Amino acid sequence: MTIAEVSKKYDLTPDTIRYYEKEGLIPRVPRNKSGIRDFNENSCRWIEFIKCMRNAGLSIEVLSKYVKLMSEGPETAKERKQLLEDQREILLKRQKDINETIDRINHKIEIYDDIVKGKREDYILEP
Amino acid sequence: MTIAEVSKKYDLTPDTIRYYEKEGLIPRVPRNKSGIRDFNENSCRWIEFIKCMRNAGLSIEVLSKYVKLMSEGPETAKERKQLLEDQREILLKRQKDINETIDRINHKIEIYDDIVKGKREDYILEP
DNA sequence: ATATCACTTGGAGTTAGCTTTAAGTCAAGA
């Protein structure tokens, strides 16, 4: 698979994919005789995985660390597990923050419903 | 309340608070005769609100827009409601992404549990 | 009066994560 095909498949620009590879997020991408990337199934699984993690906000740095540990073999399993646990903590916190904010926005939208329907006065400059 | 006190209260640096004010996220901060900020209850409520929204990832730009609409009075209520609905959509999507990632990380951690306990072989270079 | 200290400003600097650019290579079609 060429970079253009992978780009379409995962909705990432070729530039972003090359950048991810350079930063160590996609290990061992095969090349053809002319040096052009020829992604195999394993590379694609990595891209899909990285995209999922990035969508949730994991940093390039952390993901690069994880890939590096993977490449160092079985003796880094414990460290990888710890890394994942740390990231999970961060995501749980983020989830909490987002839930709190959604609740708050929902509450405001309800008030605006009333205002728009004329059931309530607008209150200015109160958050 | 001085900026130092507000900074402590909301765990934001004075620089960040000044930056938020400059970007229009905190309207009408009072000053004393020497030009020094003297935050009142309303300013504090705004800061708390902005902090909550920023924690969930709403952009400075969007928040600045919202504050501007607030200051323009009741006729912008509908537009403010729409803005909040748009941001809610984004947050719901983000929530979904994070949930998916947490599930995936949980699954990996379980596998690592097995590996660390010697119940399973490590698999190298598979995401 | 002088020093201290928390504040003020405008503007420069920093970081993450891309994104663009310039210059080049290579295979395939006219």
Added chain:
DNA sequence: TCTTGACTTAAAGCTAACTCCAAGTGATAT
């Protein structure tokens, strides 16, 4: 053979959101 077009690289550029800095002001303590 020449051109086209997709690829390659290193490096520069960009944006968001701070973060830091230099120079200055004003109230209070000695």
